[in-house]
Amino acid sequence: MSNFEPKIVCFLCKWCTYSGADLDGTSRLKYPPNGVVIKTMCSSRIDPEHILYAFQQGTDGVFIGGCHPGDCHYQTGNYKTQRRVLLLQKLLQQMGINFERLQLEWISASEGKKYANKIIEFTDKIRELGPVSRMDGKEDIE
């Protein structure tokens, strides 16, 4: 398992996190290349079905980035995302997929460093968890 390289799908909202990720580039910060980005207008566009579909297609992790609470370009989209992600984490766990494979972070357009750090952490975590399987759901989450 030592040379396992996880596959990760990243959903980033255009207004905050996508710009934050761009800033990493401009500042030449480095992070692992495992994740590929799908840009949405707002994090609230991400349908739980897309996340489930990604797991079905064999992703090892899904990373979602949105604007900080109160900063969503569309007023309250990120609150909706948060509710959906919390529910979905429970569902994943019930399906036997470790809920930590789905992570939501608030990253603003100025937080390039935070984006890089979060991607590094997330990739490390998924590496540790190993390839996705229906058997890796740990204890139940609260």
Next chain:
Amino acid sequence: MKKIGVFICHCGVNIKDTVDVERLTEELADYPGVVYLENYMFMCSDPGQNLIKKAIAEHKLDGIVVAACSPTLHESTFQNAIEEVDINKYQMEIANIREQCSWVHNVKEDATLKAKLIIKSAIEKLRLNESLIPVSAPLTKRVLIIGGGITGIQAALDIADGGYEVILVEKKPSIGGHMIQLSETFPTLDCSQCILTPKMVQAGKNKNITLYANSEVESIEGFMGNFTAKIIRKPQYVDPDKCTMCDDCTSACPVVVPDEYNEGLSFRKAIYVPFPQAIPSSYTIDMEHCLGFEPIACGECREACEPDAINYDVKTEEISEKIGAVIIATGYDLYPVENMAEYGYGKYPDVLIGLQFERILSATGPTGGVMLRPSDGTVPKNIVFIQCSGSRDPERHLSHCSKICCMYTLKHAKLYKHKVPDGQSYIFYIDIRSGGKRYEEFIQQAVSEEGIIYIRGKVAKVYKEGDKMIVHGMDTLTGKKMEIETDLVVLSQGIVPSEGARQLAKSLKLSTDEAGFLIEAHPKLRPLESLQSGFYLAGAAQGPKDIPDAVAQASGAAAKVLALMANDEISHEPVIAYVDDNKCSGCGICIGICPYGARVLENGIAIVNDVLCEGCGACISACPSGASQQRNLTDDQINNMIKVILG
């Protein structure tokens, strides 16, 4: 199948050094739908663009993917380029292989593989992209301005000068706002009324401005470019055309009430002119206090009125106005002084708020501009000013800084000194904030030349002893308690949004901050717009502000509105939600989700109002039947992208 061209940019060495562009060109050649590939040093350059245009023509491409820098940089460049060869601009996708690939990874092999996935996912998105045209709607070239203070007046004049019609709504019987109550303005000490009155007259006379005083906006329906405002106009009961301003009515009126213009320091009658320079210049009956609604009980003014201008039977009017944009300039109120019992306001007549002191300083005020204290009409020999009364006190009162108090308090102290040269003033302060142009000089000059004493600290209590007021406080610089015996205490009361503004914000669904001030679309880059399209903000409704800033914002908001009005119709991004009628069950979940009120039920189908929709996509992921979709980012497109990324 759509014929797709892929154009990979080297960006000099920025991409090429980390991503093997030749290998990508080779390996993507047999990707489904791709009929043409090319890599080039600078795609964004003129030769680069020409190369794209030539390839489109030669290979009859239906759409292109440009693998280059972030779309924030050159999306529009390439969109414009393909439009020149008659390809819809939505048939172009950027694959961001610089900011999100070559610049953030070191190993060429890894970066190349990732770039390939990014390009493939862009191809998948493009494959199902539709050609779109911007959504357009008619534009009503009339503007509603709510609030007739200096901000509203300035914005109205600017827009009227630009040639568009303005509806100016003021809740009070006259425009002028708080500024007309002020004596002189800092830091130049020019007379507030002298600079404002001409503007009021202009606003009253301008043929492009319709003024509704004594009126309130009840609701605004519709969307940017096409609003209908419902305005409630309270009657004045005096016909301004017949009224000769003889003033016989006020002498006849038996009702006496505190005068708002003088902040309760004098009295007026129930029939009155708010102040001599009022616009519209006419009498009003204050229906809350008038006895004439029982004509048997009174009717004195009508009898006294020779030209027969008074009519008690006029009813409240409901006016409907069509407008294209709204400027909110509802201004401020003072933080309720009743909340600050420790200062004894209301209990002692010689504890005043700043606006009352302003009236005492004013030539049109209750004392005719002579410095006299309210309790016994004597000249105060000293005054204690208390700054931040209610402001910067998150535990008990407001957490924000009211911004103008440092300056107006000093102005008060200065004007007092001009009227009572041997008088002494003390100012309790937390910090002195004098960031405006020439404000610091204003303060320094006053401190060195006028002998004003600043005490850093807070006042704990104010009480009366004999005919003196005793101010108990603490000098936080020396740590000593202090007690000052004084003739008058003036509170620099904190600023809050006006009551009407809060209600209005609620009914119009405009977002406000914790203090109730309106929130701008972006704190730095879009400070004059609300997130709600078509609504603009100016003046103290958006946050505490001095006159120069309020006027600057007013002109700024007016410029924004004028730019909008210069269009023949309004248009916006078509990348919005749409609904598949056959799949929609009419459950209405999307209606509650939409922050813009863009989803409405029509014949059992939750349709999308194209003009209102901002394209966030929240309703799409909430739709249980998959009937709601986003143009050029449908569920299928997202799933196809996921599939190739994980390929």
